[in-house]
Amino acid sequence: xxxARKPARGxxxxxxxxxxxxxxxxxxxxxxxxxxxxxxxxxxxFLSVVxxxxxxxxxxxxxxxxxxxxxxxxxxxxxxxxxxxxxGIAPWYGMWAAVAAAIVLGLVIGSITFRLRGPYFVLxxxxxxxxxxxxxxxxxxxxNGAEGILLSGVPPLxxxxxxxxxxxxxxxxxxAGLALAVLTILVNYAVQHSKLxxxxxxxxEDQDAAHSxxxxxxxxxxxxxxISAFFTAWSGAFYGLYVGFVDPSTVQTVEVSVSIVLICIIxxxxxxxxxVVGSLVLVPLAEALRSNLIADGLFALGLDPxxxxxxxxxxxxxxxxxxxxxxxxxxxxxxxPDGVLGYVKAVTRKRATRTEAA
Amino acid sequence: xxxxLQSLLSGVLVGGVYALIGxxxxxxxxxxxxxxxxxxxxxxxxxxxxxxxxTLLGIDPFLSILVSIPLMFLLGAFLQKVFINRVxxxxxxxxxxxxxxxxxxxxxxxMLLFTSDYRILTTSYSSGSVSxxxxxxxxxxxxxxxITAAITAFLYWFLLKTDIGQAIRATAQDRDAAQxxxxxxxxxxxxxxxxxxxxxxxxxxxxxxxxxxxxxxGSAFTLKAFVIVVLGGMGSIIGATMGGIIIGVxxxxxxxxxxxxxxxxxAVVFLLFLLVLLFRPAGLLGKSRM
Numbered sequence: 249x250x251x252a253r254k255p256a257r258g259x260x261x262x263x264x265x266x267x268x269x270x271x272x273x274x275x276x277x278x279x280x281x282x283x284x285x286x287x288x289x290x291x292x293x294f295l296s297v298v299x300x301x302x303x304x305x306x307x308x309x310x311x312x313x314x315x316x317x318x319x320x321x322x323x324x325x326x327x328x329x330x331x332x333x334x335x336g337i338a339p340w341y342g343m344w345a346a347v348a349a350a351i352v353l354g355l356v357i358g359s360i361t362f363r364l365r366g367p368y369f370v371l372x373x374x375x376x377x378x379x380x381x382x383x384x385x386x387x388x389x390x391x392n393g394a395e396g397i398l399l400s401g402v403p404p405l406x407x408x409x410x411x412x413x414x415x416x417x418x419x420x421x422x423x424a425g426l427a428l429a430v431l432t433i434l435v436n437y438a439v440q441h442s443k444l445x446x447x448x449x450x451x452x453e454d455q456d457a458a459h460s461x462x463x464x465x466x467x468x469x470x471x472x473x474x475i476s477a478f479f480t481a482w483s484g485a486f487y488g489l490y491v492g493f494v495d496p497s498t499v500q501t502v503e504v505s506v507s508i509v510l511i512c513i514i515x516x517x518x519x520x521x522x523x524v525v526g527s528l529v530l531v532p533l534a535e536a537l538r539s540n541l542i543a544d545g546l547f548a549l550g551l552d553p554x555x556x557x558x559x560x561x562x563x564x565x566x567x568x569x570x571x572x573x574x575x576x577x578x579x580x581x582x583x584x585p586d587g588v589l590g591y592v593k594a595v596t597r598k599r600a601t602r603t604e605a606a
Numbered sequence: 607x608x609x610x611l612q613s614l615l616s617g618v619l620v621g622g623v624y625a626l627i628g629x630x631x632x633x634x635x636x637x638x639x640x641x642x643x644x645x646x647x648x649x650x651x652x653x654x655x656x657x658x659x660x661t662l663l664g665i666d667p668f669l670s671i672l673v674s675i676p677l678m679f680l681l682g683a684f685l686q687k688v689f690i691n692r693v694x695x696x697x698x699x700x701x702x703x704x705x706x707x708x709x710x711x712x713x714x715x716x717m718l719l720f721t722s723d724y725r726i727l728t729t730s731y732s733s734g735s736v737s738x739x740x741x742x743x744x745x746x747x748x749x750x751x752x753i754t755a756a757i758t759a760f761l762y763w764f765l766l767k768t769d770i771g772q773a774i775r776a777t778a779q780d781r782d783a784a785q786x787x788x789x790x791x792x793x794x795x796x797x798x799x800x801x802x803x804x805x806x807x808x809x810x811x812x813x814x815x816x817x818x819x820x821x822x823x824g825s826a827f828t829l830k831a832f833v834i835v836v837l838g839g840m841g842s843i844i845g846a847t848m849g850g851i852i853i854g855v856x857x858x859x860x861x862x863x864x865x866x867x868x869x870x871x872x873a874v875v876f877l878l879f880l881l882v883l884l885f886r887p888a889g890l891l892g893k894s895r896m
Contacts, residue, residue: 313699315706360880364887366840367641370702371832372883375876378829386869502825506706513703564718571718574710581704582692 267433274426278419287418293531294425295487300511300523301432302479307509308518309439310472311452316357316373317508319380320350320477322500324484326384329397329494338403343485350481351474353380358473362466365455374502381500396495399488421490428486432479436520439475448472452518480508503570510573513580516587525588530573537569612741613858619747621854622754623809627827628834628846629761630805636778636841637798638694640701644685644709645831646824648803651712652678652810653819654720657727660814667727668749671811675804682803686796694795709824716821725819732815750812757808758847765843774798778841826872833879839889848890853878 278287299321307313324346331342357376361369384391391397404414413420439445447468450458459465488494498504507530515526536542543561547553553562584591627649634642642648652674659670689708693701734745765771776784777794785791809827817823834853838845853875860866860874882889 307699311699313702315702360884364883367698367702368836368883368887370699371641371836372880375829375833375879379873379876382870382873386867386873503710506710509703568714568718570710571714574707574714577703577707578689578711581696581700581707582689585696585700 271426271430275423278422284418287422289531289535291418291421291425291490292535293527294422294429295483295490296511296527296531297429297524298425298432298483298486299480299508300515300526301429301436301520302476302483303508304436304512304518304523305439305448305479306469306472306476308512308522309436309445309452310448310469312362312469312472313370313509314373314473314476315370315502315505315509316375316377317476317480318500318502318504319353319373319377320480321484321487321504321508322377322380322384322494322496323350323353324481325488325494325499326391326397326484328485329399329488330391332402332489333397333399339485339489340405343482346485347478347481350477350484354473354477355470358470359466362469362473374505377500377502377505381496384496384500394496396493396498399492402489402492415489421486425486425490428479428482433520433524435475435479440520444468444471449518503573506577507573510577512587514576514587516589519587519589522587522589529588533572534569537565537572540566608740609862610859613862614855615741615743616747617855617858618851619743619751619854620858621851622751622758623812623850624830624834624854625847625850626754626757626805626809626812627831628838628850629758629843630802630809631831632835632838632841632843632846633774633778633798633805634802635835636843637774637781638690638795639698640690640694640705641832642799642802643702643705643828644712644824645802645806646826646828647709647712648678648682648806648824649810649827650716650819650821650824651681652807653814653817653823654716655807656811656814657725657819660727660729667729667811667814668753671753671808674807674811678807679800679804681807683796683800685803686799690799691792691795709828713821713824720821722821727814727819729815744816746815750816753812754809757805761805762843770797774801830872830875833875833882836879836887837882837889839891842889842891845889845891852890 277290281287299317303314303317324343327346327349328339328342331337331345332339335342337345353376357369357372361372385394387393402415405412405420415421439448447458447463450461450463451465451468455465484499487499511523511526511530513526514529515522515524540562543558543565546561547558551561552558580587586594627645630648631642631645634640634645655674655677656667656670659665659673660667665673685708689704690701693704696704729746731745731749735742736745736748737743763771765775773784773789774794774797776787776789777791777798781791784794830853834849835846836849837852838847838849856878857871857875860871861868866874
């Protein structure tokens with residue numbers, strides 16, 4: 249026992265050191281790389297990490313899959329942007345209204361469905377996200393409907409009279425995104441290692457056992473949902489300010505909800521690093537498809553760009569990222585239900601036992 | 607008053623088709639305890655199938671169901687054998703995600719193949735109407751309702767009176783007991799999915815003369831199908847039939863209600879869904895099974 253535990257303890261410090269080193273390197277990154285496109289991709293990765301880690305608190309640790317997180321994401325983006333654009337309220341105040349709205353929305357869904365057993369929560373989460381989307385589309389006087397809202401600018405962030413940033417480059421967004429990503433990762437760490445988190449995980453593993461131990465199921469599921477909605481709304485606000493435009497089809501559709509789930513599924517549900525791995529897979533993949541890198545790569549490998557397949561790929565791969573998401577979901581669920589992280593772990597464990605046996 | 611009656615009537619007619627969608631979903635759920643999130647996308651496939659049979663071969667949409675029913679049955683059976691069968695014992699969440707993934711693949715493949723343009727299938731009777739006691743009924747809607755009624759009646763007969771139908775119902779009631787009684791539950795799962803897909807495809811064919819056809823049309827119907835099934839009690843075929851009619855009427859009346867209108871009629875349906883979950887989560891008919 250003792251001998252087995254000692255190296256494990258030494259190893260336990262390693263991830264912490266790696267995490268700190270990675271964070272420091274990421275902080276220095278904009279000083280070295282100034283390409284706006286690279287920074288853009290990094291910001292998208294941070295956004296995706298924040299979305300994934302937020303979903304993970306509810307879906308990963310508590311086992312309540314929401315396929316309606318676009319509701320909270322869209323709420324965060326819309327409320328922040330509407331308050332800024334129409335009322336002139338600075339986003340760092342407006343954000344709180346957005347977060348509050350998202351939490352209230354989450355608690356409404358939660359208090360209706362968490363008393364029930366079965367797939368009702370998933371169904372209700374989608375239904376509510378659709379209600380929100382339809383209301384946004386049709387309540388044109390307030391939300392501008394399908395046209396969306398174009399932001400005319402983010403006011404400079406000041407402390408006292410000193411201007412911290414005027415948001416004119418990608419760098420401030422980079423640091424804001426990095427800070428949010430680190431924060432949500434820390435939240436997941438805290439959830440995994442706290443009493444609250446043990447309650448969540450007990451509920452995920454066995455509801456009846458958790459209930460018989462005196463854990464109020466509905467209350468703790470609602471707490472997980474509130475935490476999740478809180479950070480998802482933040483990510484929405486961040487997205488809205490960064491892109492400077494929101495409309496129902498980019499922030500409120502079922503596809504948005506599915507892509508948030510996908511970040512965790514690909515990486516590994518219920519692990520701290522899962523959403524990070526998922527983001528590192530999905531964001532570059534989506535970017536490569538969008539910029540036709542994959543088609544170009546196939547041409548470089550010898551596929552004739554003027555042939556029928558070549559033309560078809562060139563024309564369509566850029567729009568195919570949702571199709572590829574769909575294929576990824578199917579493949580991952582069938583062949584690596586624990587995500588990339590779980591798959592890698594299983595493979596290395598197998599190899600380790602094989603070498604031990606040999 | 608005349609507007610009210612008119613909407614009520616067209617609600618019932620549309621509701622018939624909704625019932626067909628709901629029955630398909632409820633059969634799949636009953637036999638395998640899996641919620642098919644790709645149900646609306648199967649309906650979309652049925653719509654495109656009908657559209658191309660009509661435009662390329664010139665076969666009437668209501669006649670084309672004779673072709674599309676067996677094709678959709680095969681598609682459903684294929685999806686069950688290759689994909690869904692592998693997750694029968696997986697976590698419910700993973701089952702849901704798998705069918706969501708399948709749905710995304712279907713709708714986005716359709717988008718690649720047929721672009722996201724809205725297509726309209728216009729028949730000679732598309733804008734025709736029959737008048738009945740002062741109310742006018744759209745001809746395609748009436749025809750589709752009559753066909754729906756015939757199919758539903760046939761389905762009830764099939765499930766209640768034939769051996770295979772009873773085996774499907776037995777599997778839905780208790781999978782293990784059914785297996786012990788010598789029922790091939792694996793085959794029943796394939797049959798149920800095929801049947802569900804065929805019903806979704808038929809519904810798609812029947813509404814194609816009155817709806818826009820586009821790759822993303824399915825997701826709205828998937829959601830509506832859930833609402834119908836939960837409203838009627840999950841797994842209950844009679845419930846799904848009633849649920850379909852109720853949803854059709856609700857939607858139709860919401861569309862003519864001031865301040866709601868046709869843009870928000872679906873939001874009203876989803877709101878109704880939340881109310882059902884709040885007050886009567888077992889569905890209107892309680893926990894009855896098939």
